[in-house]
Amino acid sequence: MAKAKPKTAAKNRASKPAPKIAKKAVVKKAVAPKPKARSAAKPVAAKRAPSAPRENLPSYDQLPVREGAPKGSAWGVFGDQDEVGTINLLTPARVRAAKDSIKSGKVFALNLPIDVPNPPLFTRQAHRHTIKNFGGAMEFVLDDFLDNFYPQASSQWDALCHVMHPELGAYNGVPKGEITGRGGKRLGIDNLARRGIAGRGVLADIARYYESVGKTLDHTKAESIPLEDLEATLARQKSPLRNGDVLLIRTGWTQFYYGLSDSAKEELARETVVAGIEGSDRVAKWLWNHHLSAVASDSPALEALPKAAGNTEFLHFHMLAFFGMPIGEMWNLEELAADCAADKQYEFFITSAPLNVPGGVGSPPNALAIK
Secondary structure (H helix, E strand, C coil): CCCCCCCCCCCCCCCCCCCCCCCCCCCCCCCCCCCCCCCCCCCCCCCCCCCCCCCCCCCCHHHCCCCCCCCCCECCCCHHHHHHHHHHHCCCHHHHHHHHHCCCCCCCCCCCCCCCCCCCCCCCCEEEEEEECHHHHHHEEEEEEEEEECCCCCEEEECCCCCCCCCCHHHHCCCHHHCCCCCCCCCCCCHHHHEEEEEEEEEEEHHHHHHHHHHCCCCCCCEEEEEHHHHHHHHHHHHCCCCCCCCEEEHHHHHHHCCCHHHHHHHHHHCCCEECCCCCHHHHHHHCCCCCCEEEECCCEEECCCCCCCCCCCCCHHHHHHCCCCCEEECCCHHHHHHHHHCCCCEEEEECCCCCCCCCCCCCCCCECCC
């Protein structure tokens, strides 16, 4: 993910509180009196910060819900100490319901090999893989290790600490000194690893939609996919989105990359140009109002990069720093997309187990789509 010019800071403004949900009446049952305890009562565990209602989420226009938070931020929506953001939307009920997306039992692995792309993009470096033979009486045992491993050099999740707004801060207002690499380890990928990711996934195959309507996307340029084309793709597929969905967006980048010559790959590594979805305030609003738990793409940056001169809008600020919405990049969606096109079923059960690296900035997704 390349650097972008920061957006001019707006004054923090208080907003209306999140809509309240009427409490259900509690019917008290008659209970026989309990005998007095013979021992001292156990200490009461400290209470966590309360979470905002998850089934009555504020719209984008109702953000923020916390006084003094930046306009358009979801700080406090999932609790003032929250560090997993919109992944909170993957509730047990939604995970159970997602099993209905499994029809055939086909499994699709969504990681590229860790040495693709090669050379790595965005100034990242290639890892070195060493096989170790114990030798002697243990000659039949092998071990291995990686040197210079960049967890975001190939298929990846961006942790919420990956990008903070340069003026308005990190997700949930976590102080700069508590952010990974700046003195602390908060908002690291380990938060997602410990929780795990599972739920309903939906593929938006924009590349196939473009083929069907005679449009093209030039992956050698920072071309932007308009929001209208993303909506048209979902409409053509008859793929409605639900709260908590993991949205996967195929632009055709993986297919494009495998077709490049070695010299073209080296040039792309030297100066990375990426086509992707429109990085704008209106796309951010659309993503939040659909209450997605995460968004991943085969594109190296999800959004088109670098930005055109004068364009200060950056979707990473909205998603990571304001919403707490994880971003996946360089996912391998080719086989999944081909199968979805064949059976016209674009929903599936998705699982992902990021590496449990304390304070980590990113991780391979280790993701599976099960149809």
